[in-house]
Amino acid sequence: RNFGWSAAVCQQNALPLSNLITEAAEAIVVPKKKTWSKEAVLQALAATVNRDSTAAHYMFQDDPYLTPRTSAEFKLYSLSQESGRLAAKHIVNTNPKFFQKDFAEPHIPCLMPETMEPRIEDVSEAALLERIMLRKVKAAVDMYDQLLQAGTTVSTDATNDLLDLICLYGDHDPLQDDKPEDKGRRRKGRPQRAIDLVKIVWRENNNAERIFNLLPERDTRAYSALIRGMVKYGAHVKAFNTYTDMLNNRLTADVHIFNALISAATEVREKYNEKWDLIVELLKQMNEQKVKPNLLTFNAVLKALRRCGSLARAQSLHTLSEMKALGISEWGKNTFASHIVFCSIFCPVSSLQGQTDILQEVLTEVAGRSFVPQDPDDGMHAAFWFLKTVCLETKDLESAYRVHNLLNVGENWRLLGDSFQQSIYYGRFFNLLCMMEHIDVVLKWYNELIPSLFYPNPQGMKDLLQALDTDNRLDMIPQIWKDIRRMGHDNKSDLVEELLSLMARDRHSPEVQESFAACALDVRSLYKQGQVAKVALEWTTASMTNITTILLAAQKTKQAWDMLNIFKTKNRVPSEELIDEFLVRIKDGQQAVELVQISASFCLPSTPNLAQRVLQEFELSEEQRWQLTTTSEVPCLSSDERSVFYRPYSSQMYVLCRLFNKM
Incomplete structure (x- = not known):
């Protein structure tokens, strides 16, 4: 059940060497001069320096006074900065007449004012195209209907543009990126409009189908828009029926239609072999219609194979071989998502232990390569899958380092997404380091990553405390406590009690005990009502006992005696061991x-x-x-x-x- 392309490719490879050399010589064009981009000098200068781990994140360089020092301040600053940027963009786009001069060098088109509201008021095809360009779905549909009612013939290209717009957004107006409230609600998963609270589905006889049925002549582009929209919004069976109707009209599909149908094949069949048979049938039809597959075609096949059970492993190897034969993408040079899907087929999380050879081979192939996003699953999905599956599940620290080194090649770090998504990745990476690495190496990464790249959450600081405990470096706790306070985690009772219990558990040198006592007194000040408004810590028997024990170990009997008064005030009973410890320290009758x-x-x-x-x-x-x-x-x-x-x-x-x- 091969796909039918490999033989033709082999025949092409069998051409005489002289013919290949002649064709290559004719294809080479030597330019008279090298054309450099306007950013080439800046890119060259940027390549000569490394990131300064002691400096704040580059997004805060414009206003050092407001550089955040806590995770809450970081979130507030980043959201405020993005909100201000979107507000400024909205003002510029709403009033473009006041921002006509361009002082930027080089010219940056994305920073120039955009037209957000329609300017053509009359009923014409130009007005329709303007609304399509502005992504005004409902306004464009209304303009199209007005043109038909006026007896105006709309061109085929304009109608196809309208179909593309409707099928892309599911017959609804999209959220505008320049509105801060929309962007914030969308990120938090709480859309502004009621219609966004429900998942958009393909409705029967919607505007896309209505306009499609009104077309006097339906071409491949119109069918492509309709089929891709049906697949995107869950009408899988209807998409295949539309494809059959297109074939009955003696039209040839394009690669986008086949990509959409392949991704929907697993939704219209139940048994594994039936799903794969449908995929193979689609691939054969591609060959018959002389439609050359692209990288997304094979990615769709690999993603569909994940839902084909026992057939997945054998057929994924055939798919990979076909990719190589067609020269679409060499192994190690295709998208990040291709590797992830291939690895997930051979190494599912449920049976990952002892089956990581393919994962190591993939990491070897992609090492040192710079990726360009070509698939929707490139980026965070890929990096997180490697880090979670390969590293956290198997506790493989070497693989974690290889993933991290890969993200530092070229501009692969952009695949991580925005600052919030980057902090999630670095948090998981730091969690693995705390579990598996020596404390000296952990502290080295701690100084390099925090806070220049991310602010750890309370669980991350607890992981660091456990790493200090494992390697018997509890003398570092007072320094870590200063960072905990600076990051705003000093109001997390479980984290504070974990820190106190570690300091009170063992006895150390007088210098260390003195630093522990100073730290314990600082913690005690947080429990006093009214001293720090943002802190809401409640006294517990464990916290009072630990602070008292630390003070007694540092020979601070007076401060420890004050803790007994707090026991009485809070109606908490100290342990008998603590009373005995007091008796040992007391010198006065x-x-x-x-x-x-x-x-x-x-x-x-x-x-x-x-x-x-x-x-x-x-x-x-x-x-x-x-x-x-x-x-x-x-x-x-x-x-x-x-x-x-x-x-x-x-x-x-x-x-x-x-x-x-x-x-």
Whole structure:
């Protein structure tokens, strides 16, 4: 079941060498001089420098004062900048008469005013073409109907242009790119208009079909627009019926029709072999009609094969061989999406382990190549698929480096999309580094990527803390905490508690403990109400215990004692281990007695033993001994009773406990 082109290609390759040399010599044209583009000098200068990892992103160079330092500021700045740019574009396009002078050198057409509103008011074909150029679907359809009602004959080319416009946008007006509110809503997935809340589908007897049926003579271009529109908006069966009608009218299809039908073949058949048989039949018809396939044709075949089950692997190899035979694209020089689809056929995510040889071969083939987007799936889909499937699923760090190096070749980085999509890619790359790489290398990438390329989210900072813990580099935590505050993640309670638990878990040198204590005091300041308006952290028993432990380890007994008062204020019970740690650090007898009183106020079971230790280890006065003895005899409530009656220790509490036990 070959496609029928390979034999002809082999015959062409069998021509005598002298003929090939003669044809090549005739095709060579030596120019009299080299014509350089106006941007050649700037491109040459840009190639001599590398990115400065210590500088802000280039999009913030115009206003260094407002350079964002947190992820929230980055989002606000980038959205504000884009909104301002779109607002300026809207003003320029709405009032082009005020912006006639062009001072730019070289001339940049996309920055010049565009005509957004129709200027031709009369009913004519020129007015129709103007509305088509402005992408005014409804206005163009109304103008077409007015021309027909006036008895004016519309040319075939103008009618075909109108059909192209209607089928492209599904018989609806598109969102305008120069309106900030439309762009913002579209990015967030919340369209402005109610009609955009529902997925656009191909309606029966819509304007495209109506205008198509009004054509006195229907050519291939008209059928192409209609069939591609039907496939795009889900009318797959109807697209094949329209194709059959075109063949009955003795018309020849173009490559765009076949590409659309191949992509829709899997939707009109249920069984795998039936889907592939329909694809092969379409390819044979292409050969019979002498329509040469292009790169998108084979990409459509490969994408359709992903839904053909067990037939996919064998037939994808035949498809790749046919691509090579036709000379459409050499392996490694075609689109990024072609490689991704081919790899996904041979290495599905469900059975990826142990089957990454084809992935490594693809990475070897594409290494060092610069790609130009030719397929809708080029770009983010390709880069993310490699990073998620090859790297994250298999924990393959070497492949991640190869993907990252590929994106740094030429202008491949443009395939990542806008700054938001780039931050997603770099976040996943950094996540893999934290899991698999040595901490020194992680910190090197941390300094290179952050914040010049992206701002990590709280999970990214937690991954970094776990990497520090794995390689026993917890001494870096105070420095990382400064970055956490600078990035605006200091109000994430889970991240803050993770940081505190790591500092409180082990004991370190006095210098490290001192830095931990300073960091803990900084964290404690965030919990004070009214000090930082944006922070909304709630005290938890774990956070209070960890801060107290860190302060005690750094010999800051006074600050740790203040934490006990916070325990009482928040009605939280400290652990017995924490009270024992306090007793070890205390040197004064009066503080030891107060510690026993605090333990009794929390109704800790170890209070009598704690009082006994104080009597043995400290020199106490008679009054202090009496206080200690009285305190140690205070009865305590059970856990259930404490939840109802618990209050900090006082004489009233003592009387209440006595009465409760006598009842």
